[in-house]
Amino acid sequence: MLSQTPRLKVSLALVPILLLASCATQPTQPPAPPPKPAPTAPQVIVNTPPPVVIIKKQPVNVVPRPAPMPIPQPQAHYNSFEDWKADFAMRAIAQGVNAYEVRQLLDKAQLNPQVFSLDGSQPEFAKMPWEYADSAVSSGRVSNGQRNFAEQQYLLNRLQAQYGVNAEIIAAIWGMESSYGAGTGTSYIPSSLGSLAYDGRRRDWAEEQLLALLQLIQRGDVYPSQLDGSWAGGMGQTQFIPKTWLDEGVDGDGDGHRNPWATADALSSTASYLKNAGWIRGLSPFYEVRLPASFNYTYVGNKLSGAQWRSLGVTMLDGGYLDAGTPFELWLPAGKEGPALLLSPNFDAIKVYNNASSYALGVSLLGRALAGQSGLQTAWPRYEQPLSSMQVTNLQQRLTTAGYDTKGVDGVLGTNTRQAFAKWQAANGQTPDGFITQRSAASLIW
8 A cells, every 4th residue: 555655656747747848849620629627625635544354264073182180189098908009000000101011019018117217216316426426437347448548539539530529528428328339228128218209198109109100211311120129219329219319320431320328429419419408518517526614505506607607716726727718517416515517518519318317427437437537526325315305305395385396296316396495494593505315304304
């Protein structure tokens, strides 16, 4: 429409020129003038959009898709282990798992009652801290570790350079988890995880591990004939659980598979996992310190920078210097009478393997021993006695009733219970160091 406008303007401009030309050469006998046309209204040109053409389509019969079937949810209670197996298989298949593979995995699975007792009495929480530390640096574990460290020194040094994680810490986790590959576990992993799922307390977690295990089999990392591990589902030389191996496993030997039972794959994956957890190159997991006589123990469990701890009078036992900007947490593993430790972010990185401070301390001390370094300088208060599981339950109930919430009553001395106890100590005339013993908690356990 717009392209016609210029042509119309040109024709209108030529009209007077043509009329003048006709007047310049008059004929002798002019022809009769043509009849005048009837007057017409002036033409108005309007730029209008092109007309909208509506094309009527033939109606199409659309067949609605059926809504996807919801994935069945686990039952609240199962009458038998076989009932759980059948239900889990049905739910796994509904999620797209190969029916043959899931049934092959579960056919040999049997209920393992020992899993329940082990789950409720893990040594990281049941032992006094010095008992766990003594076990970590036993003479046999240290001597075996030094021999295995020497045999794998090239690999360990390469991993330290690549990931920034101390070679002795990688070796220490190897030693803590499987005695340097000598004891990777004899429990059939589907039985262990299946028993935890059937029990119900950790069902979601255990079933997630089983689904991950099926993916590892499909990926070719593990084989159905190679599924012996720990009672908690740990696999291979550094005892990764299936989901973590699925996400974090590394092909350390370059054979195209990520096999947790292969030494290079296991150690490489451990180094990579710690790096991904926030490991800082060149930082020790902990530093032993001295607290001033006037120290305010409400700072126990707090994270402050190295500069802030120094301003509170905290000093290094070995005369070293804390990085001013790095955050450190003050931990008294045996109360005010035992060692005082400032934990670095690398201590927390070790805990991704096992979320227990005693475990991270054991790994750190074993790493020092493998590197030929000294352990703790402050003596443990070995005269203190631990609580029984029933006494821990009583403690949790009474603390919670008194307004010091332990976040549950499970008979396990975890961080929440220790923090609640420290608050009770502060309100009842005790030094709030959070250390729970027969003596310090006597009024709450009987």
